[in-house]
Amino acid sequence: xxRALPDAALAxxxxxxxxxxxxxxxxxxxxxxxxRPSASQMAATTGPTAYKADPWERFNRAMFNFNEVVDxxxxxxxxxxxxxxxxxWARTGADNFFGxxxxxxxxxxxxxxxxxxxxxxxxxxxxxxxVFGLLGVLDVAEEVGLERRSTxxxxxxxxxxGLNSGPxxxxxxLGPSTLRDGAARVVDLxxxxxxxxxxxxxxxxxxxxxxxxxxxxxxLNASRVLDDIALDKYIFVRDxxxxxxxxxxxxxxxPDEPTPAGEAPSPAGNAAPTPVPEKK
Amino acid sequence: MFRRTxxxxxxxxxxxxxxxxxxxxxAADVFVRTLSTEIIDVVKGDKAIQAGDLxxxxxxxxxxxxxxxxxxxMTAMSVGPQWRGATPDQRKRMLEEFKTxxxxxxxxxxxxxxxxxxxxKPLRGGNGDGDVIVKSEVRGKGEPIQLDYRLEKAGEGWxxxxxxxxxFWVVEAYKGQFAKDLSTGxxxxxIARLAEKNxxxxxxxxx
Numbered sequence: 427x428x429r430a431l432p433d434a435a436l437a438x439x440x441x442x443x444x445x446x447x448x449x450x451x452x453x454x455x456x457x458x459x460x461x462r463p464s465a466s467q468m469a470a471t472t473g474p475t476a477y478k479a480d481p482w483e484r485f486n487r488a489m490f491n492f493n494e495v496v497d498x499x500x501x502x503x504x505x506x507x508x509x510x511x512x513x514x515w516a517r518t519g520a521d522n523f524f525g526x527x528x529x530x531x532x533x534x535x536x537x538x539x540x541x542x543x544x545x546x547x548x549x550x551x552x553x554x555x556x557v558f559g560l561l562g563v564l565d566v567a568e569e570v571g572l573e574r575r576s577t578x579x580x581x582x583x584x585x586x587x588g589l590n591s592g593p594x595x596x597x598x599x600l601g602p603s604t605l606r607d608g609a610a611r612v613v614d615l616x617x618x619x620x621x622x623x624x625x626x627x628x629x630x631x632x633x634x635x636x637x638x639x640x641x642x643x644x645x646l647n648a649s650r651v652l653d654d655i656a657l658d659k660y661i662f663v664r665d666x667x668x669x670x671x672x673x674x675x676x677x678x679x680x681p682d683e684p685t686p687a688g689e690a691p692s693p694a695g696n697a698a699p700t701p702v703p704e705k706k
Numbered sequence: 707m708f709r710r711t712x713x714x715x716x717x718x719x720x721x722x723x724x725x726x727x728x729x730x731x732x733a734a735d736v737f738v739r740t741l742s743t744e745i746i747d748v749v750k751g752d753k754a755i756q757a758g759d760l761x762x763x764x765x766x767x768x769x770x771x772x773x774x775x776x777x778x779x780m781t782a783m784s785v786g787p788q789w790r791g792a793t794p795d796q797r798k799r800m801l802e803e804f805k806t807x808x809x810x811x812x813x814x815x816x817x818x819x820x821x822x823x824x825x826x827k828p829l830r831g832g833n834g835d836g837d838v839i840v841k842s843e844v845r846g847k848g849e850p851i852q853l854d855y856r857l858e859k860a861g862e863g864w865x866x867x868x869x870x871x872x873x874f875w876v877v878e879a880y881k882g883q884f885a886k887d888l889s890t891g892x893x894x895x896x897i898a899r900l901a902e903k904n905x906x907x908x909x910x911x912x913x
Contacts, residue, residue, distance in 0.1 A: 575849060577849060647818060654810050654907050655808075655810065656883065657883045657887070657899060657900070658883060661883060662879065665878065669879075670874060671873075672873065673872070678852045
């Protein structure tokens, strides 16, 4: 989900084009909130689930809970209303329209990632939908075999370039991310559909709101399933996010991690000594 | 986004999990293709399953999926080292609760099966002996969803022992979920937690 940041701040950050500045800012921000730099302290405060990719678990959990509250109170009800009130054809049209502009940004990222063939295909898709699909409202490209193969964002591009993801980071409202992906998000937002399509700030804001409702609406069923299967939703979302991002960067074929056979170290629990099993 | 992925696919992950390879030895990718197709066909033809009828889904899982899943291995891997020290009774209860939890997952996901198809990618490397990974993709509206399987040889056929949904292996997922309870209270604590979760799922209103 995307959200409009204050335009002035965003524009300034982007004009400089220095995402490292943003990275540093994010780092500082998270640092302030956690104020718990030492590793041993960290292990002590976050307990057995301490996990090396998530040194800021305390902060992240707080932010995660905050996001959940906002979602339940505001975003989800609005998304449900949107689904109930707006007819399906209009929602599909909006989804396609945003999707097409998203594809444009994906195309750019595929170019940055030096993947000529996918970039060309995605570019053809955007061209087809823009010209023959009423500026993207209709997804005619899909019918001629140019379906969307992937969604590429700037975080993936940085990953492709070899930049490590850095620690896991839950962003306000935007949700699961990492230091790298959070910083890259600023660039993504600059080229978000609302900003590409509209000039007036009010139009842009309206487009962003619509897009958020659209995206959240598509997740209504998924979030229900998530509630059903997760014992600890925070950890589930975190592990799934990190695994998925890794997979995306390697286009679904990441190099093998330690085999899962039997007792490979678990991502979360390996720090904890195994207590004596309680036998009856 | 991965949530949508997770959901749409979990349904098909069962789909990945069923079909009989009777007589002669069958290649792992062929096995997965047949199984996926069969499950999807069953779901498409069954209104009760699409409506989320838990009993029906359980029936489908028991008859079409479980025979081709090495659920013991899956559970053992998810639990980790403590599985070795578990009593037969603990193991039995753990298997039951874990299965209930996963079937619950399916119920939501199977309802999402509509016009998707599964495309299984040809096996790469290996002569098909021992453990293999079969990759597939669920194609429907929107971008394809990655769905991979880890399989082991079982007699003339194959058994699935791990599933990857959109980049996330199920065993890896539950290792992360189980770790905390296992380290603080051992297997009994975990079983209790799962039982509680399953009970909540069974009673709780689906929001």
